[in-house]
Amino acid sequence: MNRIDLRGIGFKDSGIALWLFPLLLLLVFFFFPMGSIMAVMFSRTDIIDLGQIWHPLGFTVGQAVLSTILTLVAGLPAAFVFSRFNFPAKGFMRTLTMLPFILPTVVTAAGFNALLGPRGWINLALMDLLETSIPPVTFLNTFTAILVAHIFYNIAIVIRVVGSAWAQLDPRLEESAQVLGASPLRGLREVILPLLKRPILVSALLVFLFDFTSFGVVLMLGGPGFATLEVSIYTQALSLLNLRMAGILTLLQLTCTIGITIFYTKVSSNQTVPLFPRLQGEGTHLPRTWVQKVIVLIVMLFLFLLQVLPLCALAARSISRLEADRGERGEVKTGLTLDFYQELFINRQQSYFYVPPVRAMINSLFYAGVTMVISTAAGTMLAYAFVKKPWIKRWLDPLIMLPFGASAVTLGLGFIVAFNRPPIEAGSFPMLVPIAHSLIAMPFVMRTVHPAISSIPESLRQSAAVLGASPRQVWRHVEMPIIRRAFIASAVFAFTISLGEFGATSFIASPKNPTLPVAIYRYLSQPGAMNYGQAMAMATILIVICGISVWLLEKLQGEKYAGT
């Protein structure tokens, strides 16, 4: 196949050139590693303790169910407020709620650490106030911390999925119910909630999937007392070196996530509730009654406390010196400082495992760049293949969702089991990290670009061709301008996913070449104010990059909706 075939109307036969590369990527870097895990599982004779299977499974399901319920309880009022009211700073708050969703889990963990951890603002303030040296608030390493972080992380899903469906709902349905005698609460129960049943279910499944495969949050905020399947796989494989056990847990995890993913795909694609099309912004208004004003205020205050405060605490902590560094004696100089940032660029090579943070930053940016190229190329090719040949979508779409559903830790474990000898050896082959990231980002890219490509009517290509445009020109002058925004958005998305990915990277990245999240995790778990401060500084840098990404994504999406 030549290059022209990628461009517009030049597709012939099965479009194999379009889906072969993504499929090869999947076969070599997903199915082969998964197969290797299975092979190891059956070949090893490590001791299997059934309790070590049921306990994490029970905990994983339990915390995921509870987290999902709490996320819905917190997210539905927010979805209501965003879809029905206009208020000052609404756009800003929307963007802010989106930010945690793409924030790396290490940053989330660091944020709560900075706010509520033993060296966090609240504990430091209370210790100062109560003149004690023991932190009075215990938040880290508690079940509450896991739940709160999960809500923080996933509330955006509920707000986005349910909120957008709610905003699409014809406000006249609500009004109709009221004219017919339904009180606002009754109308909510009888009309709105039944109509939103599907989006609520879709968001709940997605939240459940993320909570079920939660790794960084449980590892860093839950501490040693709590282990999800993901964390157990990690400890069994890397700490206890029981690969058989890790394999069994992986298989269990994979079965569960595939089940959830299949159910999710079925529910989300089967959108049968007809939501009446309506004008943008219709049905939203300023809060009128005092009840409405109070609701908006409470919801925004809640979102601010939950989502903004930890990030602010983190950023503030990265520029404040509040306690003594290791080895420092006497009076501690407290106050604002840029030391933690300056220290990131200083190479204090004292130990073999020490890696200067700037190195981690360069690694992260490099990996993110490569991931962006691989995943946007593969994802866009897939999107084209799916548009051209819908039958390919039917069987390939669930397959490319697998790495996403299989979870990052599984993927990481698969990589170190499968690629353990040259030429591809985990730890020395640097491309494995961006490849793993690309597998995770590919479904996102495909799902972002696909609607844009399928929105181009065939007649547009045909009329361009009739007007004398070659297939290449059709692609350049007709298709590319139409899909450009979606394409850029998917690239930004892929870049950000790679930047924050922690689960798979923690397995694959060699100790000498960590990424930013891995480095943050390391610094966070080491003693000393300088290490803590540097972790905060690195996390703040990630927040800034993610903030810019979210802003870009919102802008691209906003322009798309405005139809410009």
Add this chain to the structure above:
Amino acid sequence: MQEHKGNKMENLEVVGLYKEYENEPLLTGVNFRVEPGETLCLLGRSGSGKSTILRIIAGIEKPDAGKVFWNGKDLVEVPTFKRNFGLMFQDYALFPHLTVAENVGFGLKMRGVSKSEMVKKVREALEQVNMSSFSERRVTDLSGGEQQRIALARALAPRPLLLMLDEPLAALDRALRVELQEELRDLLKKTGIPAIYVTHDQEEAIVVSDRLALLNDGRIVQCDQTEKVFQFPSTRWAASFLGMTNFIPGTVIETYPLRVRTDCGIFEAWNPAPGHPFSVDSPVTLLIKPKGVGFAADLSVPNHLSGLINRVQFRGDHYRLQVKLNSYVEMEFSSTVECIAGQKIFINLAPQDVIALKE
């Protein structure tokens, strides 16, 4: 509030409604009454605030000023769901997750009507709109006309005190619209529920309404029996809006009988508002009805015009004539007799065919 029982005393009164929309005044003092059992039609251009009036009466929106009274009781503190009014939306707003019967029974369910009673009332409501066999269907499977009937049945089922219909036929094609106009009219008369019918379609308004309220610039410019409004529009805007085109400016030279001098001669005209007489020398616009075409002057009426036919258009059951009355005045008349362009004709008009309009 109670349900409709045909109480002769029930009436709605709207007083001084004022409402701004995006800092532009939309309603600037709307007043009208709906009497027991009557259908009042609100006729006005799109965007004139007709729907907003209904939404205010229903309690969905609050006016910036003004009040709505039911039997003299101010409704300001009564929430929408306690008013027991019916409102049928232009796009029907049927609940897509419920069946036809569940949609129709929704209002009854909200009122806590027993199940057996509900089944009976839903059946009755569906019978009223000839949709009995559709009760278990999904509303999303229905055609536009069927949806319209279900929406009407849903609004009628709880026997509302007042029924409001917001452009109920606008989404349908012309043939169906004509058919349903008649049905709607009959149904409203049969149930005896007072109704406010909003439309921008004159023909619909004529068929359905007992009284007509013309809405312009945020206020009611004329409110009267439908026939009277068409016969004697009170302002130039009202006449133009109703499709009348023959206007000629003049000056009052005598008040009784009302005589007006114009560029086409002196007319004996009709004052549609005898309570507000014209004074001598005041400027006035005459509306000339498009009738009275003949081939000779008819001396039994006081007003005569003559002119040359400029153009003839066949309009099915009549001919539309463009007549040049003098070098710069042209008017349109209709004739049932075939005419040809270039022919000289006479227009003979009674005083009632020449309406004096206030500027």
